Amino acid sequence: MQLSRTKAFYIIFLLLSLVAISAAQIDEVPYIEENAETEKPLGPLVDDLILISEENHKSFMVSFLMIIVSEIGDKTFLIAAIMAMKHSRLLIFSAAISALAVMSILSAFLGHAVPNLIPEIYTHYAAALLFLIFGIKMIADGIAMKGDEGAHEMEEVEEEIKEKEDKEKVEHLNAAEQGKEGTAEGTRVNEGFLNLVQFLFSPTFVQTFVLTFLAEWGDRSQISTIALAAANNVYSVTLGTIVGHSLCTGVAVLGGRYLASKISVKTITFLGAILFLCFSVIYVYEGLYGEL
Secondary structure (H helix, E strand, O other): OHHHHHHHHHHHHHHHHHHHHHHHOOOOOOOOOOOHHHHHHHHHHHHHHHHHHHHHHHHHHHHHHHHHHHHOOOHHHHHHHHHHHHOOHHHHHHHHHHHHHHHHHHHHHHHHHHHHOOOHHHHHHHHHHHHHHHHHHHHHHHHHOOOOHHHHHHHHHHHHHHHHHHHHHHHHHHHHHOOOOOOOOOOOOOHHHHHHHHHHOOHHHHHHHHHHHHHHOOOHHHHHHHHHHHHOOHHHHHHHHHHHHHHHHHHHHHHHHHHHHHOOHHHHHHHHHHHHHHHHHHHHHHHHHOOO
16 A cells, blocks of 8 residues: 555656646746737837746756756666665655755756856856766766666665665664663654654665765766856756756656666766757857857
C-alpha cells in the first residue's frame, strides 16, 4: 500500500511538472477592446508584454534543457537512485529536491546580482564564454570516456555513500550509549508534528540533503544557472532549473539505477556538449544584435 501511494505521488508530481512546462509556453496578453482610443496607447504596451513573455519562455526552456542534459546520469542523479533503493522513495525525493531547489535559488539570485556589477551586455558574453568552455570540456570528457563509464561512476558513488553510512552508525551507537532513550514522561508532543519533524530531520533525510548539496556545489549545472540568471529573467531561470531538477530526481528515485545501467553516459555527454555550444552561439548573437 505504501509503495502504491509513493508511485501515485510521483505520477501526480510529474504531471504537475508537465503542466508547469506547458503553462510557461502560454503568452498571456491582456484583452484590448477594438477601438481607436484604447488601441493606440496600449499598442506599445502589448508589444512589450509579448516580448517579455517570449523572453521568459526562452529563459525557462533553456534552463530546463540545460538541467536535463547536465543531470541525467550525473552524481546527484546517482545519489538519489542509490539512496532510493535502500530508503523511502518519497523521503529521498524530498531531501534531494530540497537541496537542489535551495542550490537553484541561491545560484539564480547570485547570477541576478552580476548585472549590478558589470554592464548587462557583458553578461551575455560571459554566459557565451562559460557555455563554450563547458561545451569544449564535455566533448573532451566524452572522447576520454569508456563504454562502462556509467557503471564505474555508480560504483564510486555507492562506495562514498557506504563510507558515510558506516561513520553515522558509529556515531549513533555512541549516542545510544550516552542515554539516547531518555525522554521525559511528562513531555508529550503532538504526534503529527513529531512525525513531521522525524521525517524532515531523520538521519536519512539529512544525509541525502547534504550529499546532494555538496555534489551540486561547484558543479557545471550550478555555474550554468548563475550564467543564465545573469543574462535572463531570474524567476524564469529559477523555475526552469527547479522543474528540470524535479523531473531528473523523480526519474532517479523511480528507476535511476536501471536507467543508469542502460543509457550511455558518453552519448548524453556529447548531446550536452552540442546543446551548450548552441547556447554559446545564441548568447554571442544576443550580445551583438539583441534578443533573438
